[in-house]
Amino acid sequence: MDKAPVSCLPTTPKMSKAKKVLDDAREIQNPELDLCDKGIVTFEELPGLFNMKNITRLTLSHNKIRNVPGGLANLVNLEILNLFNNYLEELPMSISSMPKLRILNLGMNRLNSLPRGFGACPALEVLDLTYNNLHEGALPNNFFMLETLRALYLGDNDFEILSPEIGQLKNLQILVLRDNELTELPKELGELTRLRELHLQANRLTLLPPELGNLDFTSDKSEVKLHLNPWVAPISDQLQGGIVRIMEYIRSDTYKFLYKRQMSLNAPPPPKTVDKSKKLSRQRNAS
Amino acid sequence: MKSYRDPNLSPSPIEILSLDHSALYKRRTRDEKQFDHSFASDDYEDLSDDVPKQKPPPIKPHNVVKNMSLSNMYCSRCGDGFEPQEKIVNSSGELWHTQCFVCAQCFRPFPDGTFYEFENRKYCEYDFHMLFAPCCGKCGEFVIGRVIKAMNANWHPGCFRCEMCNKELAELGFVRYHGQALCYECKASAKASALNKHSCFKCHGIIDDKPLRFRGEVYHPYHFNCTACGVELNSDAREVKNRPGITANEQNELYCLRCHDKMGVPICGACRRPIEERVVTALGKHWHVEHFVCAKCEKPFLGHRHYEKKGLAYCETHYHQLFGNLCFVCNQVIAGDVFTAMNKAWCVHHFACSLCDQKMTQKTKFYEFDLKPVCKKCYEKLPAELKRRLRKALEFAPKSPSTT
Numbered sequence A: 001m002d003k004a005p006v007s008c009l010p011t012t013p014k015m016s017k018a019k020k021v022l023d024d025a026r027e028i029q030n031p032e033l034d035l036c037d038k039g040i041v042t043f044e045e046l047p048g049l050f051n052m053k054n055i056t057r058l059t060l061s062h063n064k065i066r067n068v069p070g071g072l073a074n075l076v077n078l079e080i081l082n083l084f085n086n087y088l089e090e091l092p093m094s095i096s097s098m099p100k101l102r103i104l105n106l107g108m109n110r111l112n113s114l115p116r117g118f119g120a121c122p123a124l125e126v127l128d129l130t131y132n133n134l135h136e137g138a139l140p141n142n143f144f145m146l147e148t149l150r151a152l153y154l155g156d157n158d159f160e161i162l163s164p165e166i167g168q169l170k171n172l173q174i175l176v177l178r179d180n181e182l183t184e185l186p187k188e189l190g191e192l193t194r195l196r197e198l199h200l201q202a203n204r205l206t207l208l209p210p211e212l213g214n215l216d217f218t219s220d221k222s223e224v225k226l227h228l229n230p231w232v233a234p235i236s237d238q239l240q241g242g243i244v245r246i247m248e249y250i251r252s253d254t255y256k257f258l259y260k261r262q263m264s265l266n267a268p269p270p271p272k273t274v275d276k277s278k279k280l281s282r283q284r285n286a287s
Numbered sequence B: 001m002k003s004y005r006d007p008n009l010s011p012s013p014i015e016i017l018s019l020d021h022s023a024l025y026k027r028r029t030r031d032e033k034q035f036d037h038s039f040a041s042d043d044y045e046d047l048s049d050d051v052p053k054q055k056p057p058p059i060k061p062h063n064v065v066k067n068m069s070l071s072n073m074y075c076s077r078c079g080d081g082f083e084p085q086e087k088i089v090n091s092s093g094e095l096w097h098t099q100c101f102v103c104a105q106c107f108r109p110f111p112d113g114t115f116y117e118f119e120n121r122k123y124c125e126y127d128f129h130m131l132f133a134p135c136c137g138k139c140g141e142f143v144i145g146r147v148i149k150a151m152n153a154n155w156h157p158g159c160f161r162c163e164m165c166n167k168e169l170a171e172l173g174f175v176r177y178h179g180q181a182l183c184y185e186c187k188a189s190a191k192a193s194a195l196n197k198h199s200c201f202k203c204h205g206i207i208d209d210k211p212l213r214f215r216g217e218v219y220h221p222y223h224f225n226c227t228a229c230g231v232e233l234n235s236d237a238r239e240v241k242n243r244p245g246i247t248a249n250e251q252n253e254l255y256c257l258r259c260h261d262k263m264g265v266p267i268c269g270a271c272r273r274p275i276e277e278r279v280v281t282a283l284g285k286h287w288h289v290e291h292f293v294c295a296k297c298e299k300p301f302l303g304h305r306h307y308e309k310k311g312l313a314y315c316e317t318h319y320h321q322l323f324g325n326l327c328f329v330c331n332q333v334i335a336g337d338v339f340t341a342m343n344k345a346w347c348v349h350h351f352a353c354s355l356c357d358q359k360m361t362q363k364t365k366f367y368e369f370d371l372k373p374v375c376k377k378c379y380e381k382l383p384a385e386l387k388r389r390l391r392k393a394l395e396f397a398p399k400s401p402s403t404t
C-alpha cells in the first residue's frame, strides 16, 4: 500500500489510471486499494474489482460515483469502505451482508435514505454519514440494531428528532449531530455509558435531558460541543463554565424541575434559521 | 316460676369486688372447674362450648296485678300482704310490692324494668355485670358471650392475639414465651432467633445444621425429597426455578445436588453456584451476569464489551489503563508508536486522513473536522459553504499530531 499512487490532477484518459491501480494491486497482492480522486463515474471503470476477494480496504473518495452495484458485497474481506465525496443517492441492500465491514465513510454524498435492513451490518464500528440529506424518516427500522457501532457521524444532515432507540447503541463512544435541525434530545442518550464525544453544536436545542447527567465526560478524552443552540438561559449561562459545570447543573433538582416545566409547556420549537438549499448534497444528479 | 339455672356467666373471679363472702361467688368458682377445659398449651381456657354465645336476654315484661284475692297473696320479698288498692308486681307467678321489686345488690328499682336473675336473685344490668361478667384484659370492656381465659386474664376472642404477628389465638392455640402469648410459629422463630438460628417453617423446630431454603422459607432439609430421584435431601439441595421442560408445575422444585448437576444447569465460574437466569459465557467458563466482572475494578460488564488478557477480563477503561491505547481505526491495542490527537489514538499504520485514507506522519499538517484529521488536499476540496461554517464555528488551525 506504500506505493499506491495518488493524483489530484484532473483525470483525462478514462479507465487507464483506475485500471492501472487495480492491475498493480493484483500483481503485488495489495489488499488496500487507493482509488481516490480518479474521476471515476461508475464501477464499470473498475473491471474485475468484485473478484478481488482479498481486498480489506477500498478508498473511492473524491470521485463522481452515482451507483454502487450490489456485487460490491462479493468483497467479503472488505473492512474499510470509503466513498467520501461522491454523487451517491442510494446504496445497495447487499451492503448490510458484508461480514467484515467495520468502517464505512459515506460522507458528502446525496443520500436521502439508507437501504432497508441496513441495521443488520454485522461488524460496523464507524459509520460516517456526514453531509447528506438524511433525517429521522430516512433511517431503516432496524438502524439502531447496529450494536457494534462505536462512532456515528451524522453532522450536516436534516434530523429534527433523534430516535429514543439511540439508547440501544451501547458501544457508542462518538456521536456527532452537528448542524442538524434537532429541537429536542431523547432521555435515552443517558444510557450511552461509553459516550465520550458528543457534538450537538448548531442545532435548535433549548434543553438537555437531565439523564445526560448520568454520563461521565470528565476524562481528558471527552468532548461535548454545545455552542450555536438557542439554549434556555440557565444552560447558556453555564456554557462558560465548561462541560463539568453543565453536567453538574443538569443533575441538579433545580434543573430537573425546570426541564419538567419547560417540557410540559409544549412550546413550539425554535424556527429554522439556516438555509441549506446551497448545500452540495442538495444537487440533483444529472441523468 | 321462671328460673335461670345457668345464666351466661363467666366463671372468672373479678378483682374489683371482693365477693369471697358471697354464696354466688362460691358457686361460680366451683362451676369454673367443671367448665374448665384446657388446650394443649398451658394456661388456656375457652368456654365457648358451654357458654351461650349471646348476652342473656334480660327479663322484662312483668305484670302488675290488681285486686286478685288479696287474702292469700304475699310479697315474695317481705312476706307481707297487699293493700286493696296497691299495685302488685307479678313476675313468673311471684308477687311483690313495687317497693320490694328491686335489685338484690343495690336495692333500687330496675331501670326500664330490666333485670337479670341468678340463683333466684334479681340484679340490675349494672350490678349483674359488675358481679359476674369479666373484663377483657386488652380493651377493658365487659366480655359478654365467648370469653377467652388465658394468661391470668379474660379476653374477647378478638382481643387475644399473638404479640408478634397479631393473629387471633382463640382457634390457633398459643404458647407463653417470656410472659407473652405467641402463636406457635412466632414462638419458634423467637426462640430460634434468640439462639441465632433458624426455625423450621414446617415443624417449628430449631435448625441446628445448615437450613434448606425453599420458596422463601427455611426448613430442616430432611422434610423434603429430591423431585427427581426421591432421595432425602440435605442442605446441598438446589431449588430450581420453574423453566419449561424442567418442572411440570408453576412452582420451584427441589433437587439433590446429583440430579441438579445432571440437569445441565451451568455453574458460575466465580461463585460456583448454579446459574438459573442469564448465562454469560467467556474465558471458557459460565458466569452469572453480575459475577462476570472486570479483574481490576470488579464492576460487572452487564453486557458491555470486555477485553481479555492472560485469562482475565477487563473493562475498556482498565484494559487501556493497564495495556495501552486502542487505535481509532483498527480498534486494537497499539503496540508501537502512538499518534494521539483530538482525544484519539492511532497506530502507525492507521494514522491517515479520514477522508482520503492517505497516511500521515507526525510532520504532516492536518485540519480537524468533527475531531477527525483531514489532510490539506481534502480540506481544500470541501464545499466553500461548509468551510465557512467550520471556520466560523471553530478556530481552524493546522495542527501537528503529538507522538508518544
Ligand SMILES: [Zn+2]
Residues within 6 Å of the ligand: B103, B104, B105, B106, B107, B108, B123, B124, B127
Ligand atoms: Zn342493682
Ligand SMILES: [Zn+2]
Residues within 6 Å of the ligand: B136, B137, B138, B139, B140, B141, B155, B156, B159
Ligand atoms: Zn376486649
Ligand SMILES: [Zn+2]
Residues within 6 Å of the ligand: B162, B163, B164, B165, B166, B167, B182, B183, B184, B185, B186, B187
Ligand atoms: Zn404469631
Ligand SMILES: [Zn+2]
Residues within 6 Å of the ligand: B200, B201, B202, B203, B204, B205, B219, B220, B223
Ligand atoms: Zn422441621
Ligand SMILES: [Zn+2]
Residues within 6 Å of the ligand: B268, B269, B270, B271, B272, B273, B287, B288, B291
Ligand atoms: Zn455467580
Ligand SMILES: [Zn+2]
Residues within 6 Å of the ligand: B294, B295, B296, B297, B298, B299, B314, B315, B316, B317, B318, B319
Ligand atoms: Zn475495570
Ligand SMILES: [Zn+2]
Residues within 6 Å of the ligand: B327, B328, B329, B330, B331, B332, B346, B347, B348, B349, B350
Ligand atoms: Zn490501527
Ligand SMILES: [Zn+2]
Residues within 6 Å of the ligand: B353, B354, B355, B356, B357, B358, B374, B375, B376, B377, B378, B379
Ligand atoms: Zn485526505
